Amino acid sequence: MAHRDTEHDLIGPVHVVGAGLLGTSVGLALSRAGETVWVSDVHDDNVRTAAGLGAGVALPEGAEPALVVVAVPPSVVGVEVVRALSAAPRAVVTDVGSVKAQPLAEVLSAVPEHVARYVGGHPMAGSERSGPLAASASLFEGRPWAVTPHPRAEEGGVRVVERLATTCGAVPVALTPEQHDRAVARTSHLPHLMSVLTAARLAGAEPAELSLSGQGVRDVTRIAASDPVLWQQIIVGNAGSVRELLVDVRRDLDALIGELDDPAALAVHLRRGNDGVAEIPGKHGGEAVPVEVVTVSVPDHPGELARLFGDVSAIGTNIEDLRIDHDPGRPVGLVELHVAQRSAAGLRDALEARHWAVQR
Numbered sequence: 001m002a003h004r005d006t007e008h009d010l011i012g013p014v015h016v017v018g019a020g021l022l023g024t025s026v027g028l029a030l031s032r033a034g035e036t037v038w039v040s041d042v043h044d045d046n047v048r049t050a051a052g053l054g055a056g057v058a059l060p061e062g063a064e065p066a067l068v069v070v071a072v073p074p075s076v077v078g079v080e081v082v083r084a085l086s087a088a089p090r091a092v093v094t095d096v097g098s099v100k101a102q103p104l105a106e107v108l109s110a111v112p113e114h115v116a117r118y119v120g121g122h123p124m125a126g127s128e129r130s131g132p133l134a135a136s137a138s139l140f141e142g143r144p145w146a147v148t149p150h151p152r153a154e155e156g157g158v159r160v161v162e163r164l165a166t167t168c169g170a171v172p173v174a175l176t177p178e179q180h181d182r183a184v185a186r187t188s189h190l191p192h193l194m195s196v197l198t199a200a201r202l203a204g205a206e207p208a209e210l211s212l213s214g215q216g217v218r219d220v221t222r223i224a225a226s227d228p229v230l231w232q233q234i235i236v237g238n239a240g241s242v243r244e245l246l247v248d249v250r251r252d253l254d255a256l257i258g259e260l261d262d263p264a265a266l267a268v269h270l271r272r273g274n275d276g277v278a279e280i281p282g283k284h285g286g287e288a289v290p291v292e293v294v295t296v297s298v299p300d301h302p303g304e305l306a307r308l309f310g311d312v313s314a315i316g317t318n319i320e321d322l323r324i325d326h327d328p329g330r331p332v333g334l335v336e337l338h339v340a341q342r343s344a345a346g347l348r349d350a351l352e353a354r355h356w357a358v359q360r
């Protein structure tokens with residue numbers, strides 16, 4: 001492998017294989033950071049769209065990348081990593097696939113002589129939407145990016161993949177491929193299936209029932225709208241770890257069904273939910289900040305949102321997260337400001353003093 005001074009060199013030129021949601025987002029983030037990005041895809045249209053968005057240019061003939069980022073559907077990650085290792089004999093090769101043991105096994109079986117240059121990766125950021133048009137340069141900002149070296153991985157390659165993550169604005173988190181797959185079964189794959197099972201109860205429900213859909217059901221089901229082909233491949237690739245967790249859930253479900261009329265037993269289940277939510281780390285992997293939602297009615301006029309944000313900023317409160325819903329009966333937006341619990345009461349008072357309609 002060519003010598004790389006990872007403190008000072010750029011990480012590119014970078015070849016992104018697969019110009020969908022993830023690949024185009026990586027291309028946009030790297031291009032914004034000044035890297036040279038070459039993009040390829042089995043669908044030329046996606047390359048044209050990604051290039052049009054500013055994610056790089058089509059892979060030139062005879063190109064020699066320093067880094068290849070494989071961003072294709074899970075079932076073909078292994079084969080594309082193997083192809084990249086053979087086609088670019090000096091490049092570090094990584095991928096953004098959602099499971100990590102499976103592609104490594106494919107590399108070890110097909111091209112063991114090249115395995116040192118392969119370092120798996122997985123940004124914990126995405127969307128229920130697919131394709132280049134859903135991409136964003138800021139998709140990875142502040143998100144964890146798993147970097148999953150194996151015992152034979154070259155140290156220089158690991159550093160390059162960490163720099164890929166930080167250049168995209170993410171926070172690298174080192175795990176073995178096996179640790180990673182167990183972790184995402186819990187934090188991504190099980191949540192996805194629970195969302196799917198909940199959403200499936202809505203299919204075919206009476207319109208009168210569905211008309212009562214509020215923010216709760218939208219929160220729980222957003223990811224159930226994802227591409228089923230992508231998720232079929234993700235779950236099959238991590239079936240062992242996912243099955244273990246589903247067995248635990250089945251045990252809890254059976255207990256819950258038997259205890260629905262027992263307030264004390266039910267409270268134990270509900271509190272365990274609170275405990276689980278409190279375990280989710282805060283932004284940038286830091287301590288979880290207890291958050292409270294301050295809901296403000298905002299007239300549906302141009303400039304009102306900007307005025308609200310200006311006032312929140314003048315009051316000195318940091319917005320941790322944000323959601324906008326629509327009042328079903330009136331021409332107003334309901335803006336949910338997620339702020340640190342300790343700031344919520346003061347923010348409500350200060351916004352009311354500035355004549356905003358705050359929900360109490």
Ligand SMILES: NC(=O)c1ccc[n+]([C@@H]2O[C@H](COP(=O)([O-])OP(=O)(O)OC[C@H]3O[C@@H](n4cnc5c(N)ncnc54)[C@H](O)[C@@H]3O)[C@@H](O)[C@H]2O)c1
Binds near residue numbers: 122126
């Ligand atoms: N969607 C998410 O939220 C998310 C988040 C993190 C990681 N991932 C992982 O990222 C990878 C890509 O997912 P996505 O959401 O960007 O999917 P996507 O469908 O948006 O994009 C995949 C792209 O790969 C192209 N492609 C398919 N086979 C190819 C091949 N053999 N060679 C070159 N291009 C090929 C497709 O044409 C498409 O443009 C997956 O492995 C997925 O597990 C997805």
Ligand SMILES: O=C(O)C(=O)C[C@]1(C(=O)O)C=C[C@@H](O)C=C1
Binds near residue numbers: 126223
């Ligand atoms: O936020 C979403 O929509 C996602 O689906 C993102 C998410 C996740 O579960 O966090 C989904 C799958 C990927 O492998 C990584 C990220």
